Amino acid sequence: MVLRECDRDGCCYPAARGFGSCMLCSKHWCFKHAEFEDHQCPSEESDPDVYFAAYTVAKKSHLSALLDKINIEALRPVASDARNGVKCWIPAFDANNDPAFRVDLASEQSGGQNCHLDIEFEDGVVWIVLLSFEDPLLPPASAQRHIFLSEVATLKFLAQTSVPIPRVHSYQLEYPDNPVGTSYVLMSKLEGSPLDWNEAxxxxxxxxxxxxxxxxxxxxxxxxxxxxxxxxxxxxxxxxxxxxxxxxxxxxxxxxxxxxxxxxxxxxxxxxxxxxxxxxxxxxxxxxxxxxxxxxxxxxxxxxxxxxxxxxxxxxxxxxxxxxxxxxxxxxxxxxxxxxxxxxxxxxxxxxxxxxxxxxxxxxxxxxxxxxxxxxxxxxxxxxxxxxxxxxxxxxxxxxxxxxxxxxxxxxxxxxxxxxxxxxxxxxx
Incomplete structure (x- = not known):
């Protein structure tokens, strides 16, 4: 068993980890077909300017697809119920109906594997909802579920200590009975700024x-x-x-x-x-x-x-x-x-x-x-x-x-x- 199979029809090799996955075409290639005529996407080595421009477009496209999966009408009441009925709104969706605005705002609060959207309650409390990216450079969906649950378990473990961490209020994996439409974690938002060690x-x-x-x-x-x-x-x-x-x-x-x-x-x-x-x-x-x-x-x-x-x-x-x-x-x-x-x-x-x-x-x-x-x-x-x-x-x-x-x-x-x-x-x- 391997992590992924090569997307070339009839190929018996597994997809190569790392360089075999392509953000541009969303395919996974073995060590042979990643560099042959089967895979014709520009590369960082052959044409870096074209590659990084296409990479940015593809990255935003995957983020947009994730945001499109969210049932915002279900997410609001889920968050509100977790706070005993306090009403809330989600700026990324409620402040502007423009999908491009939504993607740009989500990108500003994104890391390597997750994006975070603010949830603002009418009493001034702010939470975030954590959403896991779905793009070809990340592990397959099944592996992502294990990673997701381990992140939740880590936060719950740290909650027993005095280490300052966001509190997990609710979470659910992506399953047919999940009304939100994708895996999510509702957690407290900690005040502070991202650490930039080199600039400190x-x-x-x-x-x-x-x-x-x-x-x-x-x-x-x-x-x-x-x-x-x-x-x-x-x-x-x-x-x-x-x-x-x-x-x-x-x-x-x-x-x-x-x-x-x-x-x-x-x-x-x-x-x-x-x-x-x-x-x-x-x-x-x-x-x-x-x-x-x-x-x-x-x-x-x-x-x-x-x-x-x-x-x-x-x-x-x-x-x-x-x-x-x-x-x-x-x-x-x-x-x-x-x-x-x-x-x-x-x-x-x-x-x-x-x-x-x-x-x-x-x-x-x-x-x-x-x-x-x-x-x-x-x-x-x-x-x-x-x-x-x-x-x-x-x-x-x-x-x-x-x-x-x-x-x-x-x-x-x-x-x-x-x-x-x-x-x-x-x-x-």
Whole structure:
């Protein structure tokens, strides 16, 4: 089973994850047909100006289709009933009947996977309704339902803590008995502005880091001993269970994500083995030989590694990483990360400060496992070489990438999957 099949009639290959999905034509192509005459959409590489203009139009078209599904006459009473009959209106629909106005307003309150529309009550209270996007770059509808429920479960779990989060008042999946017409979540709207870390002043960054430290210390009080994603309980509204992972790279099929697992070691070994199978089936198809070899290395290297989930959960958030240095394969920490560690030092939590300072190697490890399979050879070499340095015994004297690859090809010369990938790569060249 795979996440999607290729849309080319008669093709036996799965759609390639990532580059095989096209926003412009809404189709999904395998590693062969994504770049052949079957798929003639402009690409970012061949004609970026035409591509991004068409991408913007297609993105708005998908958002417009989602908004057209909403039965606004049903959504208003659903929200009103959740507030004991207080009347409400929805500006995106009620302030202007122009569909273009509606799409533009929704776009302003959109993220990567969801859009949020304000619901204003006559007593001045404001909620938002969360709606999940439906476009070809996102997981299939079945997987989206699992992601949706996990987001709800996460918010309900956090509601038990002192972490400031929006309260979930009502939600419903898209089913025939859902009068609104699509999946939705009604939740409180928190006051504030979106965080722009790069534009924040040093004083603003420190304020945010102090708040993050508060959140870390609060979440530490609620350990979870299983590896997976939160899912709602079938019985109790406030009870949270742990199910399979709902991150797109870790869905085996539209209905099933990897997991759950009782240990982090079991989770990572399963994730690595799944990637190896995906390379074999051509579901992951960028730089297949190099990426396959790098994942084989990670299986062996895992035998010498040991750490706990807390090492990753309490490492620095990616917004603090020195992004350019990270992609160049440099292991250094940013000034923000060092400041974040000092904040924990100042609270007499040297253990958490240590996790921030020592977290880069595991962040790099998870970066690959979490969907960061590189498609650019230069980027892959830099990232992989740094990963080797992080886990090597002699950081300054590791072999070059080409030397390592030559040795790996010899080591795995009897590997049937590798042999098949090499033959495909030669045929394409």
């Amino acid at each position: 002043s040093p004083q603003q960054r420190i304020k945010v880091m102090e708040q993050l430290a508060d959140i870390f210390l609060e979440l530490e009080k609620y350990p979870i001993w299983l590896m997976g994603s939160p899912i709602p309980s079938d019985f109790l509204d406030n009870e949270i269970k742990v199910g399979g992972f709902v991150r797109e790279p870790w869905f085996e099929t539209p209905e099933r994500g990897l997991g759950h697992f009782s240990t982090l070691e079991a989770a990572y070994i399963a994730i690595i083995n799944w990637h190896l199978q995906a390379f074999d089936g051509r579901e992951i198809a960028k730089l297949p030989v190099d990426n396959y070899l790098s994942f084989k290395w990670r299986v062996i290297d895992w035998e010498f590694a040991s750490f706990e989930a807390k090492d990753l959960a309490f490492s620095s958030p990616c917004m603090m990483w020195p992004v350019e240095d990270f992609y160049d394969g440099k292991p250094n920490l940013s000034d923000d990360e060092i400041e974040f560690a000092w904040i924990f030092n100042g609270r007499d939590r040297l253990d958490l400060a240590g996790l921030v300072l020592e977290g880069r190697k595991w962040q790099r490890y998870l970066f690959f496992l979490g969907g960061g399979v590189p498609s650019d050879k230069t980027e892959l070499e830099a990232l992989f070489q740094c990963l080797r340095k992080c886990f090597g015994d002699d950081d300054d004297n590791i072999s070059s990438y080409e030397e390592w690859k030559e040795a790996a090809l010899k080591l795995y010369r009897d590997d049937a999957i590798l042999d098949s990938l090499i033959r495909d790569e030669r045929a394409k060249a």
